[in-house]
Amino acid sequence: MDWLFNFPDIFDLDTSAIDNAVRSFAVSAEGMLDVIKGGLNGLVNFIGMILMYIPWPVFLLLIFWAGWRIRKSLKSGILYAVLIFLIGAVGLWNLMRTTLSVVLASVAIALVIGIPIGILISNSEKANKIVRPILDTMQTMPVFVYLIPALLLFGTGNASGVIATVIYAVVPVIRLTSLGIRQVDKEVVEAAKSFGSTKGQLLRKVQIPQAMPTIMTGVNQTLMMAMAMVVTTSMIGVRGLGMEVLNAVNRIEIGRGLVAGSSVVILAIVLDRLTQGVVPNKRKSTEKPIDSTKNKKDGGPENGAK
Amino acid sequence: MEQNESILRMEHVTKLYGPNRSEAIKMMKNGSEKEAVYKKTGCTVALWDVNLEIPKGQIFVIIGLSGSGKSTAVRCFNRLTTPTSGKVIFEGRNVHEMDKKELLEYRRNKISMVFQSFGLMSHRDVLGNVSYGLEVKGVAQSKREKIAEEFISMVGLNGWEHQSCEQLSGGMRQRVGIARALVNNPEVLLMDEPFSALDPLVRRDMQFELLQIQRKLKKTVVFITHDIDEAFKMGDVVCIMRDGKVVQIGTPEELSMNPADDYVRDFIESADKTKVLTVRNIMITPSCVVRLGDSMDRAILEMRRNNLSSVIVMDNELHPKGMLFIGEAIQARKDGKTIPQVLQTGINAVAEDTLISDAISIVTESSYPIAVTDESGTMLGIVTKASILSSLN
Ligand SMILES: Nc1ncnc2c1ncn2[C@@H]1O[C@H](COP(=O)(O)OP(=O)(O)O)[C@@H](O)[C@H]1O
Ligand SMILES: [Mg+2]
Numbered sequence: 001m002d003w004l005f006n007f008p009d010i011f012d013l014d015t016s017a018i019d020n021a022v023r024s025f026a027v028s029a030e031g032m033l034d035v036i037k038g039g040l041n042g043l044v045n046f047i048g049m050i051l052m053y054i055p056w057p058v059f060l061l062l063i064f065w066a067g068w069r070i071r072k073s074l075k076s077g078i079l080y081a082v083l084i085f086l087i088g089a090v091g092l093w094n095l096m097r098t099t100l101s102v103v104l105a106s107v108a109i110a111l112v113i114g115i116p117i118g119i120l121i122s123n124s125e126k127a128n129k130i131v132r133p134i135l136d137t138m139q140t141m142p143v144f145v146y147l148i149p150a151l152l153l154f155g156t157g158n159a160s161g162v163i164a165t166v167i168y169a170v171v172p173v174i175r176l177t178s179l180g181i182r183q184v185d186k187e188v189v190e191a192a193k194s195f196g197s198t199k200g201q202l203l204r205k206v207q208i209p210q211a212m213p214t215i216m217t218g219v220n221q222t223l224m225m226a227m228a229m230v231v232t233t234s235m236i237g238v239r240g241l242g243m244e245v246l247n248a249v250n251r252i253e254i255g256r257g258l259v260a261g262s263s264v265v266i267l268a269i270v271l272d273r274l275t276q277g278v279v280p281n282k283r284k285s286t287e288k289p290i291d292s293t294k295n296k297k298d299g300g301p302e303n304g305a306k
Numbered sequence: 307m308e309q310n311e312s313i314l315r316m317e318h319v320t321k322l323y324g325p326n327r328s329e330a331i332k333m334m335k336n337g338s339e340k341e342a343v344y345k346k347t348g349c350t351v352a353l354w355d356v357n358l359e360i361p362k363g364q365i366f367v368i369i370g371l372s373g374s375g376k377s378t379a380v381r382c383f384n385r386l387t388t389p390t391s392g393k394v395i396f397e398g399r400n401v402h403e404m405d406k407k408e409l410l411e412y413r414r415n416k417i418s419m420v421f422q423s424f425g426l427m428s429h430r431d432v433l434g435n436v437s438y439g440l441e442v443k444g445v446a447q448s449k450r451e452k453i454a455e456e457f458i459s460m461v462g463l464n465g466w467e468h469q470s471c472e473q474l475s476g477g478m479r480q481r482v483g484i485a486r487a488l489v490n491n492p493e494v495l496l497m498d499e500p501f502s503a504l505d506p507l508v509r510r511d512m513q514f515e516l517l518q519i520q521r522k523l524k525k526t527v528v529f530i531t532h533d534i535d536e537a538f539k540m541g542d543v544v545c546i547m548r549d550g551k552v553v554q555i556g557t558p559e560e561l562s563m564n565p566a567d568d569y570v571r572d573f574i575e576s577a578d579k580t581k582v583l584t585v586r587n588i589m590i591t592p593s594c595v596v597r598l599g600d601s602m603d604r605a606i607l608e609m610r611r612n613n614l615s616s617v618i619v620m621d622n623e624l625h626p627k628g629m630l631f632i633g634e635a636i637q638a639r640k641d642g643k644t645i646p647q648v649l650q651t652g653i654n655a656v657a658e659d660t661l662i663s664d665a666i667s668i669v670t671e672s673s674y675p676i677a678v679t680d681e682s683g684t685m686l687g688i689v690t691k692a693s694i695l696s697s698l699n
Contacts, residue, residue: 185423185425187421187422187423187424187425188425188426188427188428190381190386190419190421190425191419191421191425191426191427191486192427192438192442193386193413194384194386194413194417194418194419194496195413195414195418195438195439195442195486195490196409196410196411196412196413196414196415196439196442196443197442198410198442201442205438205441205442206427209427209429210427210428210429212429
């Protein structure tokens with residue numbers, strides 16, 4: 001009866017063979033991997049350098065200005081600037097800048113990859129059928145599983161971090177770009193076609209602008225997911241606020257962990273609010289239908305309302 | 307303009323949606339109904355063997371209940387929908403055999419479309435929407451805006467160029483839709499229920515304005531509607547569709563007078579016939595004829611014989627000249643007067659193409675029959691209260 005309770009070993013899988021395969025790939029593709037690694041590091045360093053050349057008061061002013069313009073409220077601008085100021089005030093300014101450069105580089109790459117894929121699968125049922133399950137896998141796969149190959153292929157450091165972050169964060173922008181384009185009013189698309197738009201014109205002049213609010217929601221979610229990877233990627237050697245949290249955890253320094261952790265949260269909240277505000281909200285609330293028959297006779301809007 | 311010259315033609319166009327198409331075709335050929343085919347095969351017959359000729363420079367209305375295939379048909383004309391089989395011919399070319407470039411040219415220059423829920427691009431203002439068709443053609447900005455302005459003012463929207471479309475009322479949005487469709491100076495204008503989303507008052511204005519624009523620009527219009535009153539009001543030719551098939555094509559008058567079957571009859575019953583039929587359709591031939599030069603004796607005899615108390619008197623060209631009443635005629639005979647001396651002139655006459663709805667008040671307010679005349683003023687017949695009333699039901 002024993003055999004009923006002990007599951008028989010049917011396949012004697014040699015997982016070390018997979019390890020070896022990845023390793024030997026890493027060796028044989030070393031040249032290409034080095035190029036990618038160099039490119040990724042270059043991008044992170046480039047963004048980091050730009051951030052470095054912005055004096056902190058100017059940086060705070062920019063945050064204030066963006067908050068004010070984007071959220072259309074002076075209070076928000078001040079609040080965001082103060083929050084970011086607090087991160088600097090507890091001595092984490094430089095770490096924040098490092099984190100920000102990795103996150104921004106990852107998001108930039110995620111968008112460059114994600115938006116075109118989103119567009120592609122919105123227009124082709126075939127591509128959609130292939131890409132969907134991949135996206136589902138990427139979203140459900142535990143992050144650590146692809147930290148390891150990233151580590152094997154690119155070693156510790158920013159390049160691995162960026163790759164892991166991109167894989168994790170690219171999904172929402174793909175999904176929402178595709179969704180946004182599919183949701184564009186059917187008649188609007190028909191209208192654009194009926195006037196003789198080429199596929200490119202349809203995409204550039206109608207579908208993407210119409211889908212913009214949804215695409216921006218995707219961008220926002222991608223950014224948030226990239227922020228969520230900050231602590232995780234510190235385990236493969238990405239410096240910044242995440243590393244600070246990790247070190248604090250390792251040494252059981254609760255206070256230090258709390259401060260660094262709060263900084264990550266603050267940064268995430270501010271970035272979230274700023275990118276949410278960019279989403280062009282539909283002007284439905286201001287909609288007040290005007291009676292056509294009255295106005296058209298006297299040839300224009302009252303009091304030159306334009 | 308040749309009256310019957312056609313610009314667009316459909317030949318045996320069939321459109322099926324869904325699975326099991328060959329089986330569906332077999333069933334249809336054996337005379338099954340669309341409904342039965344769908345139940346059995348799951349295949350929707352949107353169009354079945356449709357043959358149409360769209361006459362140049364006229365308004366061709368397609369009418370039918372919802373789901374009868376009107377939208378599918380109109381979309382075959384500009385290839386937004388591709389038929390399962392059959393041909394769509396524009397000026398001798400099969401629209402569905404055009405290559406990419408030809409299709410773009412065709413859509414950019416020859417044919418354009420107005421949509422039921424307007425199909426406006428909410429991220430563009432009125433000007434941006436109207437000039438879209440020129441923009442994709444590559445017309446320079448200043449030039450396309452100038453042309454767009456022209457059409458914006460044609461539809462009465464000057465001053466609104468930079469408004470967002472979402473701030474406009476339904477009627478104004480559809481004006482934008484119409485201006486946008488006209489801006490490329492197309493030969494054919496497809497309109498898929500353009501006024502169905504509008505409330506009745508605005509709708510009436512729009513119908514009237516479209517008619518004016520069409521008469522002015524002489525565009526060929528394919529106009530879809532499910533409202534028979536609208537169909538008869540707008541249509542030079544009306545095509546009635548049912549379950550993807552064409553049931554009857556004809557002028558509003560022809561359809562009213564000779565409906566092909568009960569479906570058409572039911573449709574037309576629901577219409578206000580007085581807006582379609584003219585007095586010519588209901589006039590009767592006068593039973594007695596009296597001319598200015600006749601003797602009083604003859605006039606009285608004619609009236610007595612036909613049991614009439616009054617008669618319309620005509621001159622030799624058969625132009626009605628006035629009413630002669632029996633009492634006055636008898637008196638006049640005693641006094642030795644002639645007909646012209648006792649004639650009551652200034653009588654009412656209506657032109658033969660007057661709609662019954664317009665003639666109602668004239669006829670019912672008069673106690674006598676009204677003369678019906680042609681363009682030259684020649685009398686063709688008379689309409690009476692009784693004939694009007696019987697046309698109403
Ligand atoms: N894309 C489609 N897929 C499946 N069936 C469709 C599609 N478009 C139209 N149909 C079907 O074709 C028939 C005709 O539709 P349509 O042309 O829209 O009718 P109408 O405009 O007269 O209301 C309907 O039965 C409809 O359900
Ligand atoms: Mg329809």
